[in-house]
Amino acid sequence: MILHALFLLVLSATALAKHVVVDWDVTYVYMMRDGINYRQSIGINGQSPIPPVYATRGDTLILNVHNLLNVTTTIHAHGLFMRGMSYMDGPAMTNQCGIPPGELFTYEYHLEQAGTFWIHGHDHDHSADGLRTALVIYDKEPPYKYDAEHLFTFEDWFVGQFTERAELVSSPTMPYPPPHTVGFGLINGYNGNTTKPIKFEPKKTYRIRLINMSSTYWYYFQIPGHKLRVIEVDGILSDEHIVDGVQLAPAMRYSVLVTAHKSDELNYYYKVKMYADFIPTSLGENPRFYSGLVEYKQDSPVKELPDVDDNKLTWVEDIKMTALDKQPPLPVDRSLYLWLGNNLLSTGQRLDHINNITYYAPLVPSLFTAMTTGDLAKNPEVYNNRTHPVVLKHNEVVELEVHNPNRFHHPMHLHGHAFQVTEYGPSLDGFTSGNTFSPLVQSLVAPIQRDVIEIPSFSYVKIRFRADNPGVWLYHCHVNVHGSPESLRMLMTFVEAPDVLQKTQTLPKKLIRHCGMSGIKASGNAAGNTGLDMTGLPSVPYIVSKSIRKQE
Ligand SMILES: [Cu+2]
DSSP states (O other), rough: OOHHHHHHHHHHHHOOOEEEEEEEEEHHHOOTTTTTOOOOEETTTTSOOOOEEEEEETTEEEEEEEEOOOSSSSEEETTOOOOOOGSSSOOOOTOOOOOOOOEEEEEEEEOOOOOEEEEEOOOOTTGTTTTTEEEEESSSOOSOOOOOEEEEEEEOOOOSOOHHHHHHHHOOTSSSSSSOOOEEEETTEEEEEGGOEEEOOTEEEEEEEEEOOSSSEEEEEEEEEEEEEEEEEEEEEEEEEEEEEEEEEETTTEEEEEEEOOOOSOOOEEEEEOOOTTTTOOOOTTTTEEEEEESSSSSOBBBOOOOGGGGOOOBBOGOOOBBOOOOOOOSSEEEEEEEEEEEEETTEEEEETTTTOOOOOOOOOOHHHHSSGGGGGGSEEEEEEEEOOEOOOOEEEEEEEEESSSOOOOEEEETOOOEEEEEEOOOOOOOOTOOOOOOOOEESSOOOOOOOSEEEETEEEEEEEEOSEEEEEEEESSHHHHSTTTTTTTTEEEEEEEEHHHHHHOOOOOHHHHHTTTOOOOSSTTOOOHHHOOOTTOOOOOOOEEOTTEEE
């Protein structure tokens, strides 16, 4: 009888899980996204912005990507762990070869997580030119109760294509920091000044999902006159954390609960600020301000509230948050010390680095190297130093202590994992009076987990994760001009349990064929050879002068 009931339960759970099929013809679209400049964007099925994708935990999301661009492209589902399917993660020359023009590739995502994610291009920085949208995965039984949802996506939009900006910042003639062009803000896909009102009904509770899909800008969101209760950070549920406003570095997501007032006699505004600290502050351009109506009743007047200085408001502090699952800090097996910086290289360029290694792509995707080099896959040299490889043992707990002894903040993203945020502190290298840095704060009880963390300037952050997801995973800055292989190259590669990977995963034939079509070898070391023979791999620039750092 019990068995029978169990069988029925399993049957009904399977019956509920469905295949969500999304067809994307990735195309160039010419349009005026910001309401000001007519330019080429990358969209799907002739549309830009790309509509959000909705699914439920347990579903399989089938994303058919037909590349109709004239260069290769790939797709990354940001925040999904891709357990057992590292080859579905997307980054070009790490997890796959780019999908050649005219070709189709089907991404298959088994949705084991619920929360707020996004989908974006991970080749040629197509994300920054519009190939990005929200991915909302509902939970069948969400632990938090609410009456309805609102979704906000934030994007930045520039007059020129991303490649123009990347060339500008990495040009040998550029001083450091390089000049930047300013962007415009897009909210839910359109000019931030033309955003539609969101509706509130008295006493109801709303879950508001916030996603910063920008290539460059930070976003700040608040609804003056309402407290925001943060319950989700990057797809991980937290205990309620009450704030006035939420700040999102590029690639971050939050969900907040907001309970509407008892009366509908007044309407309110939500307020949005976009800002980037490495772009000079200028009136009306950086920061930019946007607002929209929180409409209780159409004819109600808007409650005018005085502007409050940001410093007087409370904002999200992830180190003070606790994870809803109450998982204590993982016991560390291995600590890695990383520092971020910018060096002058022999090409005359000033490029970013992690531990003095500036990332250059290999000739074979690193995952393919890990899958095809047998025992050598455990030797980091097989991936070549240019990819900044670190090989992790299966199930070891890794702590990253990431120092940012620089003027600018970097939002660092780890693929394949959510990591515990356990400590912030001052990184005094390069510190001069007048600069601000993080005080020492630790999370010792149930640290929040997330997949992007902002390393504040002149500060360090400690994060922990268990290497329980065999695969190859990038770790990079999510400001596109910093953290892409086509710009300042602040990336590194974690090769996780290659021995287990080889036994448990198989590369799809189509991906191997796509490499061949682009003249890329799908096996062997970083140069496409056997053993550690790197013949044929072009040399990378050498360091002419290192960024100032007292410990060196
Ligand atoms: Cu950065």
